[in-house]
Amino acid sequence: MTARHVDAEVVPYVLGELASEDRARVETHLAACRPCRETAASFRTVLTELVATRAQPPAVHWSRWQAELRRKLDSRLERSRTPPHEREVAGPRHARLGWHAVPLALSGALAAVLLYLAVHGIGQEPRVPQLVGDPRPADLTLDETIAGRRLDMLRHYSVVERLDLLEDLDVIGNLDRLADVKEGRASAMAEG
Amino acid sequence: MERSDEALLERVARRDDDAFDVLVARYRERAHRIAWSILRNAEDARDLSQEAFIRLYRSAGSFRGSARVSTWFYRILVNLCLDHRRRRRWWDRFVDSGSGAGDTALLDRLPAAGVHPDDDLARGETMSRVWSAVDRLSSHQRAAVVLQLEGLPTSEIAEALGCSEATVRVHLHRALAALRKSLRET
Incomplete structure (x- = not known):
């Protein structure tokens, strides 16, 4: 049985980077330890596969590649000689910044939309525009305003329930004034 | 006579374009292959391998000789590729998710x-x-x-x-x- 596994040395062993002394020690261990032996064998197989199936990059036209490199280098050197305030107006750096700014702009737009939704909410009732001199509270919704207007009818329900709607439309239209008329009569009677 | 990378880089630091061209010719294929193997995108590999040489040219004077020129250059190149991959990852996730756009990229990869x-x-x-x-x-x-x-x-x-x-x-x-x-x- 072997003292300890040689995990840390399997890779350099397979790559042939161990000194002869260490190599001999690892080999002694591998001879006695099946898991380590299998690890070493499988690593060797994977490396062989990698080498055998190693991909080559697409063919490159080297003279064109080198001419392009020269062009880029010259333009970079030219730019480094140009004062910064003139450099920012145009040129590859500006163009590159524009390209890199696309995700930044998208993120900004997304943040703006989220902020708008957070402030104004999603699917809330529309607010009733507040006109100058309008006595209604400013934060009423449309439904609340309509319900508020119908409260007049509820307050004068005893009158409303006795009306034939087709004949007494103008009474309904002047319900607001009913209270004033009642108050006027009461004060006249009190004075009388 | 074959010049060493160190001698060539010294000349590049003095803005010797011929020395730069020799270094480029010596390492361009390997640089392009490494960039492509990491990125799996032909256009990115071309841009970043060229960018690595531009950085080599501009920082040749700062090379201190503590490592080999090739290793120093690979570090520039690999850093560029890893940075690019990191930046591209979230953008790819954002753009490719749920769209068919990933298909062409897959062919490239x-x-x-x-x-x-x-x-x-x-x-x-x-x-x-x-x-x-x-x-x-x-x-x-x-x-x-x-x-x-x-x-x-x-x-x-x-x-x-x-x-x-x-x-x-x-x-x-x-x-x-x-x-x-x-x-x-x-």
Whole structure:
């Protein structure tokens, strides 16, 4: 049985980077330890596969590649000689910044939309525009305003329930004034 | 007479364009292959391998000679690729999710060439399976595997990735274990 596994040395062993002394020690261990032996064998197989199936990059036209490199280098050197305030107006750096700014702009737009939704909410009732001199509270919704207007009818329900709607439309239209008329009569009677 | 990378870089630091062209010719194919292996996108590989040479030109004067020129250059290149991959990841997630746009990118990510027209279908499938699994590794694991396949020793991979050799071994160990698992499952 072997003292300890040689995990840390399997890779350099397979790559042939161990000194002869260490190599001999690892080999002694591998001879006695099946898991380590299998690890070493499988690593060797994977490396062989990698080498055998190693991909080559697409063919490159080297003279064109080198001419392009020269062009880029010259333009970079030219730019480094140009004062910064003139450099920012145009040129590859500006163009590159524009390209890199696309995700930044998208993120900004997304943040703006989220902020708008957070402030104004999603699917809330529309607010009733507040006109100058309008006595209604400013934060009423449309439904609340309509319900508020119908409260007049509820307050004068005893009158409303006795009306034939087709004949007494103008009474309904002047319900607001009913209270004033009642108050006027009461004060006249009190004075009388 | 063959000039050393260090001598050429010294001349590049003095803005010697001929020396720069020699260095570019020496490393461009490898640089492009590493960038492509990490990014799996032809256009990005072209741009970033060129960008790495531009950075080499501009920072040649700051090279202190503590590592080999090639290792120093690979570090510039790998950092560019990993940064690009990191930036691209959230954008890809945002743009590709739920759209069919990922299909063309997938074609670009699949291993190209290497398989001759008369190779059998099974071999192509194995290739696709292996490299799709590589595609799912973390950026550092993937970079470690790519640089290892380029023949860099662990010490140079560590320099290029800016970490210790022990960390590189951990990356490789985890990468190989993950690939083994993926290959067994498929």
